[in-house]
Amino acid sequence: MNRNTILGTLGVSLLLFLAGMVSQQEANSIHSVDPVGSNSPSSQLIADRAETKTQTSQLASANNRFGFNLWTQISQQQPEANIVISPSSIAIALAMARNGTDGSTKAEMTTVLELDLLDPATMDNSYGKLIENLKTADPNVKLAIANSLWVNRDITLKDSFVNNAKEFYQAEVTNLDFADSQAKNTINDWVASNTANQISEIVDSVSADDALYLINAIYFKGIWAKKFDVDATVEQPFYTAANDSKSQPMMSQTGDYRYYQSDRFQAVRLPYGEKEELGMYIFLPQETSSLAEFNQQLNYDNWQEWISSMRSRDGKITIPRFKLEYELDLTESLSELGIEQVFDSSQADFSAMTDLSVAVDGVKHKTFIEVNEEGTEAAGVTSIGIRITSVQTENESFKMNVNRPFFFAIRDDITESIIFMGNVIEP
Incomplete structure (x- = not known):
């Protein structure tokens, strides 16, 4: 070439x-x-x-x-x-x-x-x-x-x-x-x-x-749609892929979220705006797994299955500011x-x-x-x-502490278009 x-x-x-x-x-x-x-x-x-x-x-x-x-x-x-x-x-x-x-x-x-x-x-x-x-x-x-x-x-x-x-x-x-x-x-x-x-x-x-x-x-x-309280943000360790840790501002809130959990990861949707048609989807591999293993399973068909499996759940979410x-x-x-x-x-x-x-x-x-x-x-x-050229149980509340490498995607849920996606290894 x-x-x-x-x-x-x-x-x-x-x-x-x-x-x-x-x-x-x-x-x-x-x-x-x-x-x-x-x-x-x-x-x-x-x-x-x-x-x-x-x-x-x-x-x-x-x-x-x-x-x-x-x-x-x-x-x-x-x-x-x-x-x-x-x-x-x-x-x-x-x-x-x-x-x-x-x-x-x-x-x-x-x-x-x-x-x-x-x-x-x-x-x-x-x-x-x-x-x-x-x-x-x-x-x-x-x-x-x-x-x-x-x-x-x-x-x-x-x-x-x-x-x-x-x-x-x-x-x-x-x-x-x-x-x-x-x-x-x-x-x-x-x-x-x-x-x-x-x-x-x-x-x-x-x-x-x-x-x-x-x-x-x-x-x-x-x-x-629901802003994080700045006063609730505290410095906590974030564990990188190499199992090292660094101090990172971690934001927290409780509420009702679209949520899904499997033996490999937790997933949550954080909505934007008044109509909540756009949202950030965060996928956190379980401690017994890794982001690399998650990426091996990440394809269109699995994505569709995971998104359709999400249900409304009460819980607490902690994510890094990055x-x-x-x-x-x-x-x-x-x-x-x-x-x-x-x-x-x-x-x-x-x-x-x-x-x-x-x-x-x-x-x-x-x-x-x-x-x-x-x-x-x-x-x-x-x-x-x-x-x-030249030529899980839906009524049970959950906790999700995103304190290690994770995947995210920003999606418009009306057209189902994924606008951004990314891996965060070290925020």
């Missing part, structure tokens, strides 16, 4: 999509989050979201299957590392890039993205509905998604590809002089603006040999899953995008997450560079 054929930067989701529009004024600390809206959603909005769920359920399932497949690759490569990815952002970004491919290159991406069973004629429209539905999930939760195409002014893209990106993915399209040293700063300024300045750079350099960058950004800011940043080049992981031709100048078919011979040079993914007593703030960016 010729890595010199395609230039790219990897952002927080997977390949092209940078989601998340937020103004710098909305980039305030999680400690001072203002609700996005004070009015309850109208009955029409609720009905629209219910209809959208029906229309996009198959797409959301495909995105989640792909996300778990990718997670398996990454967690096996970095078993002892903190990991945070945005599978929704990655899947959407790749889907937008897929529209520029044709032939066996397109078939390869379709299969890896688990899109084979979807109707090609309505697929992009379903993505558009899914994006809009996620952005309007809860007036008290900020979930912003943004996409952009940054095109070398000397390059001509096909109208059908550009119009598709604009219409269904709401992508901004900008022509730049890639020979200008300031082009990189222009792109990165957009990234910072659309992630509330939590991710300030995704593109390291821009060259006249680059054809375009496809970028997706996602920004999430949610207040817990803040993580993560960066990864996804090229190897995507290649292992079967997306190979886009990286190979001798095979990549981007004829639906341009008449030029181009290929992907890399995929860069960056994420950020902070969890505290108020709620959660998270951001992810994915950048793809395209370069020109």
Whole structure:
């Protein structure tokens, strides 16, 4: 595989999509989050979201299957590392890039993205509905998604590809002089603006040999439905994977939660916002097990079974306050899953995008997450560079002390889309 054929930067989701529009004024600390809206959603909005769920359920399932497949690759490569990815952002970004491919290159991406069973004629429209539905999930939760195409002014893209990106993915399209040293700063300024300045750079350099960058950004800011009492937060030991311990601020509260327990783990859901449609799912392996063993069992089918098994239970939850940043080049992981031709100048078919011979040079993914007593703030960016080539008992209360490595996921329960997922080895 010729890595010199395609230039790219990897952002927080997977390949092209940078989601998340937020103004710098909305980039305030999680400690001072203002609700996005004070009015309850109208009955029409609720009905629209219910209809959208029906229309996009198959797409959301495909995105989640792909996300778990990718997670398996990454967690096996970095078993002892903190990991945070945005599978929704990655899947959407790749889907937008897929529209520029044709032939066996397109078939390869379709299969890896688990899109084979979807109707090609309505697929992009379903993505558009899914994006809009996620952005309007809860007036008290900020979930912003943004996409952009940054095109070398000397390059001509096909109208059908550009119009598709604009219409269904709401992508901004900008022509730049890639020979200008300031082009990189222009792109990165957009990234910072659309992630509330939590991710300030995704593109390291821009060259006249680059054809375009496809970028997706996602920004999430949610207040817990029930905030943690700051006065209840105390320093307690957190035991890392190496069985060492470190002092960590631990937040605690009691209440009624969606909960599930097996002989391998405990799982709890902590809801966000007024409507509680979005929530953080925390999976804590039992002391007789490990996070590595849990990750071996983590796949789409098991996930669905575990989520459906959760029941309302009274209990006490203790979780660490934490803040993580993560960066990864996804090229190897995507290649292992079967997306190979886009990286190979001798095979990549981007004829639906341009008449030029181009290929992907890399995929860069960056994420950020902070969890505290108020709620959660998270951001992810994915950048793809395209370069020109020459070619239990339910009534019993529970206790769950998350004082050792754990897995988490932030999920929209209406569309069932997983927005972020991660391993916390050392908060």
